[in-house]
Amino acid sequence: GNSVTQMEGPVTLSEEAFLTINCTYTATGYPSLFWYVQYPGEGLQLLLKATKADDKGSNKGFEATYRKETTSFHLEKGSVQVSDSAVYFCALSHYNQGGKLIFGQGTELSVKP
Amino acid sequence: NAGVTQTPKFQVLKTGQSMTLQCAQDMNHNSMYWYRQDPGMGLRLIYYSASEGTTDKGEVPNGYNVSRLNKREFSLRLESAAPSQTSVYFCASSEADGTNSPLHFGNGTRLTVT
Numbered sequence: 001g002n003s004v005t006q007m008e009g010p011v012t013l014s015e016e017a018f019l020t021i022n023c024t025y026t027a028t029g030y031p032s033l034f035w036y037v038q039y040p041g042e043g044l045q046l047l048l049k050a051t052k053a054d055d056k057g058s059n060k061g062f063e064a065t066y067r068k069e070t071t072s073f074h075l076e077k078g079s080v081q082v083s084d085s086a087v088y089f090c091a092l093s094h095y096n097q098g099g100k101l102i103f104g105q106g107t108e109l110s111v112k113p
Numbered sequence: 114n115a116g117v118t119q120t121p122k123f124q125v126l127k128t129g130q131s132m133t134l135q136c137a138q139d140m141n142h143n144s145m146y147w148y149r150q151d152p153g154m155g156l157r158l159i160y161y162s163a164s165e166g167t168t169d170k171g172e173v174p175n176g177y178n179v180s181r182l183n184k185r186e187f188s189l190r191l192e193s194a195a196p197s198q199t200s201v202y203f204c205a206s207s208e209a210d211g212t213n214s215p216l217h218f219g220n221g222t223r224l225t226v227t
Contacts, residue, residue, distance in 0.1 A: 004155075032212045034215075036216075041220065042218075042221075043203055043205070043217075043218025043219050043221055044156070044203070044205075044216070045215075045218065046215035046216070051212075089155060089156065093210070094212075099209075099210025099212040099213070100146075100158060100161060100171070100210070101158075101216060103148075103155040103156040103157075104155050105153055105154055105155040106155050106156075
């Protein structure tokens with residue numbers, strides 16, 4: 001079946017450091033890929049998405065590129081801020097599962113001043 | 114803009130008790146979902162409703178029932194709570210399926226079953 005695997009956390013960085021959170025997926029064909037973010041005490045919200053190979057999703061300084069050859073969708077940000085501290089979830093959606101989202105386990109990011 | 118509203122925010126139950134988690138959305142969305150979030154396991158889909166009047170099982174439906182009361186409301190019922198159902202429960206809605214329209218989440222219900 002379809003699945004998503006993320007790097008384990010927590011990830012602790014200093015402010016202005018470079019961020020990478022790895023995400024790989026297993027699915028046939030071309031699923032759509034997403035990153036959702038969960039701030040403390042809140043529900044998840046969509047951060048960015050990519051719906052076809054080589055697409056780059058971007059939002060709030062974060063970006064991720066849909067790599068079919070490596071089945072990956074790594075999240076990156078050039079300079080993190082304390083306000084980026086949150087849990088980040090990679091997810092996929094595929095027509096063979098009726099478009100329902102499958103989430104990875106989440107990666108907690110803590111940014112220190 | 115209320116978005117997706119879940120009640121209650123916190124609940125403690127004893128094993129065997131029943132309860133209903135309420136969810137309402139004011140965005141006129143067609144699809145609604147119930148997820149549970151457990152440490153190290155991400156979010157797992159319990160039930161979903163693609164449109165008013167329909168419901169389907171997700172990945173972990175055992176021990177739960179749902180009702181899509183109308184387009185706005187989608188409730189989750191635990192008939193006989195078990196400690197394994199201790200979790201944070203999230204309701205979400207989307208205009209269409211999750212591929213083409215983002216999910217909007219409520220702030221969650223933290224449930225403890227003792």
